Amino acid sequence: MTREQAEKLRQQRRRQRLRKKRIKAFGLLAFFIIIVFSVVFFAIKGIGYLKSGSEGQDLENPIGNAGIITEENGEGENSDSTAEETPAPEVTPEPDVTPAPTEEPANTTPVGTKPEQSWSTMLVNKWSYMPEGYVPDVREISYDGVSPLNNKFDVRAADALELMLADARAAGYNMYLVSAYRSHDYQVNLFNRKVNEYKALGYDDATAHEQASQWVAIPGTSEHCTGLAADIVSSTWYNHNSDLTHDFEDTEHFDWLYEHCADYGFILRYPKGAEAVTGITYEPWHYRFVGVEAAKYIMDNHITLEEFCAQ
Ligand SMILES: [Zn+2]
Numbered sequence: 001m002t003r004e005q006a007e008k009l010r011q012q013r014r015r016q017r018l019r020k021k022r023i024k025a026f027g028l029l030a031f032f033i034i035i036v037f038s039v040v041f042f043a044i045k046g047i048g049y050l051k052s053g054s055e056g057q058d059l060e061n062p063i064g065n066a067g068i069i070t071e072e073n074g075e076g077e078n079s080d081s082t083a084e085e086t087p088a089p090e091v092t093p094e095p096d097v098t099p100a101p102t103e104e105p106a107n108t109t110p111v112g113t114k115p116e117q118s119w120s121t122m123l124v125n126k127w128s129y130m131p132e133g134y135v136p137d138v139r140e141i142s143y144d145g146v147s148p149l150n151n152k153f154d155v156r157a158a159d160a161l162e163l164m165l166a167d168a169r170a171a172g173y174n175m176y177l178v179s180a181y182r183s184h185d186y187q188v189n190l191f192n193r194k195v196n197e198y199k200a201l202g203y204d205d206a207t208a209h210e211q212a213s214q215w216v217a218i219p220g221t222s223e224h225c226t227g228l229a230a231d232i233v234s235s236t237w238y239n240h241n242s243d244l245t246h247d248f249e250d251t252e253h254f255d256w257l258y259e260h261c262a263d264y265g266f267i268l269r270y271p272k273g274a275e276a277v278t279g280i281t282y283e284p285w286h287y288r289f290v291g292v293e294a295a296k297y298i299m300d301n302h303i304t305l306e307e308f309c310a311q
Helices: 003-052 056-073 076-085 093-097 158-170 184-200 205-212 235-240 246-250 252-264 292-300 305-310
Strands: 138-140 152-154 175-179 229-234 266-268 286-289
Touching: 152 158, 158 175, 158 252, 158 266, 175 235, 184 205, 229 235, 229 252, 246 252, 252 266, 252 292, 266 292, 292 305
Parallel strands: none
Antiparallel strands: 138 152, 175 229, 229 286, 266 286
């Protein structure tokens, strides 16, 4: 064998070795790709099985709940479509068990039988105006913790209000009646004063009306004009707070009112979380006479007067 032949043979062998190395590398790469693909495939398939398997029923809950939450925000349809995509990757059996109890069982199975509607359940809100020219027959409330202004109440419900205030005092909870009946004229003045405040700040007529309506009920929409609504707080609390504020709910006086108001025919008229239904923000001080039967039905079922009247 000549030197040239030997050199050629060496080069041939080198090429063969290189080819073998390449094949090996290719093989490894292919093997690696197959592994990765199969891991991804089974991961996706695994979720698919969870979706269509026994967990299927529970999976509907997070989507359903998302619908309920966003309905309150007024954007139900938009976020519903994204809600279907988001819960899927996080599917684990534990979080799926919890959403069910957050649905309101009170709405599905009413407590007690619903009493008939009557004069005492008259609905007045920003969508349902008080009948024009309606003036209730009112009398002064006999109680020494009453505001000198707006201290009258519908004669048919005045006894109940006096009894509630007296019983609260006997139980150790001294109340103060901030505001009861307001005449239509009084409400008109109250509203116009607020409108003028905004006009003085440079707002145009329409905007001033819009802004004022956030703070004072538009005449015809205030429950106080029915003679059936009363703003009640504790007298010591009122001495330290010139305004009606939400922290009244932290007092024992509020607890007493919330627990016993229905016994006297009153309801907490603007509950927390019902703003979209009542059109009014939470007011822990505002109680409305609706009659004992209706009050018990409304408070026991945690509904509003709007929902009671719609049933
Ligand atoms: Zn009020």
